[in-house]
Amino acid sequence: MKKKFIVIGGGAAGFFAAINAAELNPEIEVLILEGSNKVLQKVKVSGGGRCNITHACFTPNELIEFYPRGKKELRGPFHQFMTGDTMEWFENRGVPLKIEDDNRVFPESNSSQTIIDCFLDSAKNAGVKVQTSTRVEAVEKNEEKFVIKTASEDFIADYLLIATGSNAKVWSMLEGFGHTIVEPVPSLFTFNIYDNRIKDIPGISVPKATVKVIGSKLGAKGPLLITHWGLSGPGILKLSAWGAVELYQKGYSFEIEVNWLSTNPETVLNILKSVKKEQAKKQVIVRSAFAEIPKRLWEQLVVASQISSDTQWAQLSNKELENLANQLAKCTFKVSGKSTFKDEFVTAGGINLKEIDFKRFESKLHKNLFFAGEILNIDAVTGGFNFQNAWTGGWIAANAVSTL
Template sequence: MKKFIIIGGGAAGFFAAINAAELNPELEVLILEGSNNVLQKVKASGGGRCNVTNACFTPNELVEFYPRGKKELLGPFHKFMTGDTMEWFENRGISLKIEDDNRVFPESNSSQTIIDCFLKSAKNAGVKVQTSTRVDAIEKENEKFIIKTASENFIADYLLIATGSNSKVWSMIENLGHAIAEPVPSLFTFNIFDKRIKEIPGISVPKATVKVLHSKLEAQGPLLITHWGLSGPVILKLSAWGALELYQKGYSFEIEVNWLSTKPETVLNILKSVKKEQAKKQVIVRSAFSDISKRLWEQFVIATQIPTDAQWAQLSNRDLENLANQLAKSTFKVSGKSTFKEEFVTAGGVDLKEINFKRFESKLHKNLFFAGEVLNIDAITGGFNFQNAWTGGWIVANSVGS
């Protein structure tokens, strides 16, 4: 009986293991996980709800969400897509739902539902799982792979490395002759110390445009003020697409925020209209824009140095221009980043030129496979990183033994 060993008890590893065992009942399938628990990233995903995938059903559109791996994933997505992922889970009794932003979650709103599905499916398929088994070295001898651990050595006919971002494993992969793109953080928030936002964490706007000054980086989407600066989908998009550039800047740069995603001159014209219509009302009392909360509006008025008791009629054209600039062209100094611990994603990993993406197999070693974030592939938030894991795992499962 031939042996298929998976290093890494995460999303890609489990998906490959279950499907390989179901497709090849004669295959002995074993997952080796270094920690005490499997599927930890699945558990943490989506705030504990597990963002399974994204309801984007066209391969050409789906690849646009991957800063690294766009070209390489186009073919694989034609073989196993988001719709296939949803069908896979639903065939196992897991009801899924599509939310307004196209993220897909289990109806239960609990990642444990997905974990239980994997554990049950693995058990039913005869997959063996061995935790607390940290791999120390990987060697190739003739046509087989020797996986060395502190307690014993394992011999595999087929080997899948699906450990995610793991520097020790990347070193082992380099020892097998593969090149590794230097890993840098991909999804992170911006640390900003600015009195305009210091006292109002939790405030958000639905559609902001954020630019990194002196670069081509720009994104649009919901923006969230946090205790440490700015976050939300628009910031995470910028951090993913700008992962390498922002790393080179030492995470010290300036951004321009348009809180309304509206042209400054349009904002100014609206303010002029409000001045006429509400001449005797206090400026600071009520926001002139529905998307700008009262607390955020107050900060912009104060930053413009408009007296807190000033009425609209008292504002000069310069006051209105300054207020419009705060709303549509405010600049902030970024001095550092904050990353998600459990959901940490990196840009970097196994060089994509060395992978046959028809099989997710090494071009250097037959029957050596890679899937998930161990490869130099990453995406923005929204279920896309998991879809990469499911697609890679599925194709590996169909390639083992063929």
């Protein structure tokens, strides 16, 4: 009789594990159980509907730096299955890929449907069965086998992989199995800020800003985007990921300091003093003194420095110069809440990583129980890194199952 491998969760990690297990060992019967009536829905909306499948970073020691949680644990797994392996996997299945300027990797089609079709075709060709609208109510252990109870029927598995992402009900089930769950909190989010300096200039961005949480060690550098609700962009998202737990504990109410130029405040002040001499007769508000600062943002920062619109550079007092330098390099904002970043629903939290054997992505508490994806307390910044964690975990778990 064939051994049965059941995957709970019809998302990226679940499909990847199921397909690879079936291809590596055709003697295993593979079944995916999905609670909703559709599979791969997060893949569909990811990357703005284009599916950012991974990131063109090909060194494990560099790649792990993008994971606020899971950095240490993923070092070994990334030596087994990396970003280059992911790209080869898809291209071997007829999905041409492209690397964009920011090193994010997308299908050339610019459509997540290409990835979904690849999974569905590969699953069908490998003999993987997919059963939707089958919500798991409970999981029990019967000697060496797992009993998966649903509203319609029970399933028996020799090997079980759970890849349900951030699912409170499944986490609760796993606590019954003795696993410890790290409380989930949002990871990728933007900052809600109500401030006259940015209220009327949504869409404005700066290429290389530094953001710090005042009274904390948290900080990040990267492009910043002004939105209708506050601040976003890679710099903010990076900060939200690394500060996920601490910012949650603050109730998303805190102050940040923005250095729009990522330049030492004293250096900024000295540059302003030089501009004062060079453009003495010109009005301060007319033209930004820094190429990195868009004109509309410059105007708002000049006004916030209490410099009138008709003031010429030569007329600036030392106090006004200091005010302007502070607005550019030590600009403080009050954050009052957060907003979800597009459709990137990423959380910090999940199964305690100390309870996982990362050579196999297997539970240390229960033999033949595997996990992959965001059900574990692993998350990353935006850019394809969360998917890479899913591919790596799914691949390693599939290899472990296929050799049992």
